Amino acid sequence: MKIVTTFPELRKARRTLTGPVGFVPTMGYLHAGHISLVQAARTECASVAASIFVNPTQFGPNEDLDKYPCDLPRDLALLEAAGVDLVWTPPPEVMYPPGFQTWVEVERLTRRLEGEVRPGHFRGVTTIVAKLFNVVNPDKAYFGQKDAQQAVVVRRMAKDLDFPIEIVVCPTLREADGLAMSSRNIYLNPEERQAATVLFRALSAAKSVYDSGERAAEKLRALVRATVAAEPLARLQYVSCADYDTLEELETVRGKALLSMAVYMGKTRLIDNFAIG
Secondary structure, three states: OEEEOOHHHHHHHHOOOOOOEEEEEEOOOOOHHHHHHHHHHHHHOOEEEEEEOOOHHHOOOOOOHHHOOOOHHHHHHHHHHHOOOEEEOOOHHHHOOOOOOOOOOOOHHHOOOHHHHOOOHHHHHHHHHHHHHHHHOOOEEEEEHHHHHHHHHHHHHHHHOOOOOEEEEEOOOEOOOOOEOOHHHHHOOHHHHHHOOHHHHHHHHHHHHHHOOOOEHHHHHHHHHHHHHOOOOEEEEEEEEEEOOOOOEOOEOOOOEEEEEEEEEOOEEEEEEEEEO
C-alpha cells in the first residue's frame, strides 16, 4: 500500500493504478462501516484508493473539529488489511494553501436538514470532495447511506460539474443493538451509549407503521418525535420525511422517501436515517 501526502506524489502514484479505480474518501478514525465501503470498491474495481483528511471547512465554529478522533497508524493498518492500494493523507495546508478562496456549492439540496442546522457545512463537503475527485480521478466513489443527504448532494455535484464518476451509496452498518456506526460514537458515555439506540428504535417504529400502510408523512414524523421524547437523555434536533432525491418535505409518501433525524445525546450529535418506499 502506497501512502502519499502531496499533490505531486498523489498524481504520480495514481498513474500506476490499474483501472477501474474505486475511491473511498474518509475523515479517519475508521470503523467497520468505512471498511465495508473499501470492500465494495475492492469487489467492483481493479484498484482502490482512499483518503484520510479531517476537513476543517465542513465544521462550524461551535462544532467538534478540535476533538475529532484521530488514530492514523490504526487507520492505515485497517486500510492495508482491507486491500487498499493507495492512501492520500494530506495536511490542511496542502488542501487549503494561503490565499485559498474558491468554493463549490450545491444550492437547493443543501438548504434543508443538515444544511439548515449546520450553515456552511455542505460548502465545505462539496469543495473538498470536488478537489479529491479532481486529483484522484476515480471511476467510482463510495459513500455510506448513514450520511444520506451528503450522498444526494455529492451525486448532484458530480452530475452538474460533469465528473465522469459513478457515486455508489452503500448500506449503513450498525452495531448489534441497531446504533449506526459512527466515529463520534466514541464520545458517548455508557448511559448515553445505551440511550442512543433510541434513534434506531424511532426510525424502526416509523418504518413499521409505513409497512403497515401509513402514508401520511406527518404521522411518521410524529411517531419519531414521540419515541425520542420518551428517552430522557435524548434531545431531538430535527426529524424529516422528505423526497429521496429532492429532500423536499412530504405530506404523503408516494415514492422513495428519506426518513431522517438528528439527535443530541448529551453533547454528542448523532444522525441516522431509513430509506422507505
